[in-house]
Amino acid sequence: MLTAWSEQQLDFEGLRLTCRQCSLQELCLPASLRDHELSLLASILGHSNIQQGQHIFNAGDRFQSLCVVRSGAVKTWVTGLNGSMQILGFHFPGEMLGFEGLAERRHHCTAEALSGTEICRLPYGQLERVATRIPALQKQLFRIMSREFVLDNEHLVMMGSRPAVERVALFVQTMSQRRGLLGHDRTIIDLSMSRVDIGNYLSLATETVSRLLAELEREGVIDLDRRHLRIRDLDRLIEISGEDLGLLHYPD
Amino acid sequence: MLTAWSEQQLDFEGLRLTCRQCSLQELCLPASLRDHELSLLASILGHSNIQQGQHIFNAGDRFQSLCVVRSGAVKTWVTGLNGSMQILGFHFPGEMLGFEGLAERRHHCTAEALSGTEICRLPYGQLERVATRIPALQKQLFRIMSREFVLDNEHLVMMGSRPAVERVALFVQTMSQRRGLLGHDRTIIDLSMSRVDIGNYLSLATETVSRLLAELEREGVIDLDRRHLRIRDLDRLIEISGEDLGLLHYPD
DNA sequence: CGATGTATTGACATTGATCAATTGGGGTGG
DNA sequence: CCACCCCAATTGATCAATGTCAATACATCG
Numbered sequence: 001m002l003t004a005w006s007e008q009q010l011d012f013e014g015l016r017l018t019c020r021q022c023s024l025q026e027l028c029l030p031a032s033l034r035d036h037e038l039s040l041l042a043s044i045l046g047h048s049n050i051q052q053g054q055h056i057f058n059a060g061d062r063f064q065s066l067c068v069v070r071s072g073a074v075k076t077w078v079t080g081l082n083g084s085m086q087i088l089g090f091h092f093p094g095e096m097l098g099f100e101g102l103a104e105r106r107h108h109c110t111a112e113a114l115s116g117t118e119i120c121r122l123p124y125g126q127l128e129r130v131a132t133r134i135p136a137l138q139k140q141l142f143r144i145m146s147r148e149f150v151l152d153n154e155h156l157v158m159m160g161s162r163p164a165v166e167r168v169a170l171f172v173q174t175m176s177q178r179r180g181l182l183g184h185d186r187t188i189i190d191l192s193m194s195r196v197d198i199g200n201y202l203s204l205a206t207e208t209v210s211r212l213l214a215e216l217e218r219e220g221v222i223d224l225d226r227r228h229l230r231i232r233d234l235d236r237l238i239e240i241s242g243e244d245l246g247l248l249h250y251p252d
Numbered sequence: 253m254l255t256a257w258s259e260q261q262l263d264f265e266g267l268r269l270t271c272r273q274c275s276l277q278e279l280c281l282p283a284s285l286r287d288h289e290l291s292l293l294a295s296i297l298g299h300s301n302i303q304q305g306q307h308i309f310n311a312g313d314r315f316q317s318l319c320v321v322r323s324g325a326v327k328t329w330v331t332g333l334n335g336s337m338q339i340l341g342f343h344f345p346g347e348m349l350g351f352e353g354l355a356e357r358r359h360h361c362t363a364e365a366l367s368g369t370e371i372c373r374l375p376y377g378q379l380e381r382v383a384t385r386i387p388a389l390q391k392q393l394f395r396i397m398s399r400e401f402v403l404d405n406e407h408l409v410m411m412g413s414r415p416a417v418e419r420v421a422l423f424v425q426t427m428s429q430r431r432g433l434l435g436h437d438r439t440i441i442d443l444s445m446s447r448v449d450i451g452n453y454l455s456l457a458t459e460t461v462s463r464l465l466a467e468l469e470r471e472g473v474i475d476l477d478r479r480h481l482r483i484r485d486l487d488r489l490i491e492i493s494g495e496d497l498g499l500l501h502y503p504d
Numbered sequence: 505c506g507a508t509g510t511a512t513t514g515a516c517a518t519t520g521a522t523c524a525a526t527t528g529g530g531g532t533g534g
Numbered sequence: 535c536c537a538c539c540c541c542a543a544t545t546g547a548t549c550a551a552t553g554t555c556a557a558t559a560c561a562t563c564g
Binding site for chain 2: 078080081082084086088099100101102103104108109128129131132135138139141142143144145146147148149150152153155156157159160161162200203242243244
Binding site: 505507511513518520526527530 | 537539544550551
C-alpha cells in the first residue's frame with residue numbers, strides 16, 4: 001500500500017529525460033508541439049520509477065497530476081464496500097492516467113504498477129496554465145482524453161460480449177492492437193497482468209480465462225506459454241470474437 | 253435511421269435560448285463563466301429538437317460538434333460485425349455527448365433520443381478556439397470530460413458486479429443519483445429506456461431485469477409501475493447492491 | 505531443493521439465458 | 535366510445551454456460 005510519491009529518488013541518475021528525447025513523443029502529449037513549446041512542457045514534468053506492485057495513486061488521494069506511462073504497465077481499479085474490486089483498465093506506454101480525478105480533485109480509483117514502470121508526472125495546475133498558452137497542447141490533451149473514452153468503450157464491449165470465448169478473444173485482440181500502436185510486433189504479446197487480473201477485467205472466473213486461452217491454443221489460434229502469447233491466426237481470432245476492433249487509430 | 257441534422261427547423265420559434273436563460277447553467281459548460289464570456293459561448297451554440305428514436309449522430313459520421321442534452325434522454329451504442337449491439341451509456345440533461353469522436357474526428361458510436369429531446373450543439377472547432385481564450389471554459393470542459401470518465405467507470409462496475417441483483421440494484425442507484433443531480437427528487441425515477449435497453453446496458457437478459465425488478469418490489473425496496481419507479485428503502489438498496497456509488501458529485 | 509504463489513485441469517453446482525406463453529397498455533380506426 | 539391490435543413487459547419451465555470447489559502441475563526464488 002505504499003505510494004511511490006514519497007520516494008524522492010527522482011532525477012537520481014541525472015538523466016532527466018525531456019520529451020524531446022522520449023521515444024513516445026509522437027504518441028504522447030508533445031505531438032505537434034514546436035521546439036520551444038516542448039521545452040515549456042518538459043519544464044513542468046517530473047519523473048518517477050515505480051516498482052511492481054507499488055501504487056502510483058490511491059482512491060481518495062487528492063488529485064495533483066496527470067501521469068504518462070513511459071515504460072512498463074499499470075492497472076487501475078476501484079474497490080466496493082464489500083471489498084470487491086473491479087479493474088477499470090490497463091495502461092501502457094504513451095497512455096495517460098488520472099483523468100477521473102480531475103472533476104472532483106480527488107482520485108476515485110487506484111493505479112498500480114504491473115511491472116517496473118516509469119512515469120512522467122504533469123502537475124495539473126501548471127499543465128492547465130500551459131495549455132491555455134499553447135493551443136496545440138490543449139488540442140492534444142482533448143484528443144488523448146477522447147482516446148481514453150474509446151478504450152473504455154472497448155472494455156465495455158468486451159464485458160458485454162456474451163459468450164466468454166468472445167471476451168477472451170477480444171481481449172487478446174486489443175492487447176495485440178495496443179502493442180502495434182507502440183510500434184511492436186502485433187502478433188507477440190507479453191501479458192503483464194495475471195490471469196486473475198484478466199478475469200477480473202473481463203468479469204470472468206480465473207479458471208474460465210485459463211481454459212479458454214488453452215482452448216484457443218488447442219485450436220491453433222494462439223501459442224501460449226505462461227504470460228507469453230503469440231497470435232498464429234488473426235483471422236480466426238477476429239472471427240471468434242465477432243468484432244474487429246479497428247476502432248482505435250492514432251490521430252494524423 | 254434519420255439523422256436530425258437535416259431538419260433546419262432550429263430557431264423556428266424565435267426563442268433561441270442562450271446559456272444565460274438555461275436552467276442547466278450550473279451543471280453545464282457555462283459554470284463559473286462571466287457574462288461576456290457567456291455571450292461568447294452562446295454565440296457559437298446551436299439548438300435542435302430530436303424526436304424519440306431519432307439519431308443525433310451515427311457511428312462513422314464525421315465529428316463536428318459536442319452536444320449537450322438540454323432535456324429528455326439519450327442513449328449511445330456501438331454495433332459489432334455480427335450485428336450485436338452494446339449500449340455504452342445513457343445521457344441526461346446537463347451531460348455532454350460526443351467526446352469519443354474527437355480523437356479520430358469521427359464518431360464511433362451512435363446517439364439516439366430515448367424521448368423527445370432538446371440538444372445544444374457546440375461546433376468543436378469554434379469551441380476549441382473559444383476555450384483557448386477563456387481559461388475558465390477550458391477548465392470546465394476538462395472537468396466535464398472527467399465526469400464522463402467517472403460515469404463510464406460506474407457502468408463498468410455495474411457490469412462487473414457478479415450477481416445480477418447487484419447490477420440491477422446499482423442501476424437503480426445510479427439513476428436515482430443522476431436525478432438528484434438535476435435537482436429532482438432522488439426517490440422518484442422515470443425510466444426513459446426500455447427493459448431491453450436496461451438489459452443490454454447491464455449485460456443481462458431482458459427477462460432477468462424484469463424478474464429482479466419485480467423481486468425488489470416484492471421485498472418492498474421499490475415501487476414499480478411500468479416505467480415509473482420509486483425507491484422505498486434506499487438503505488436496503490445500497491445493501492443489496494454492495495456499493496454506495498457516492499462517487500459522483502459536481503464540482504464546487 | 506523445498507517453499508510459495510500462479511496457473512492449469514477436473515468434477516459439480518448454480519445462476520441466469522433461452523424458449524414459450526400470457527398479460528396489459530396505449531394507440532388507432534371503426 | 536369501444537374494439538382491436540401491437541408491442542413491451544411479465545411470468546413460467548427448462549437447460550446450458552460458467553462459476554465454484556478442490557486437487558495438481560509448474561516456475562521462480564530463496
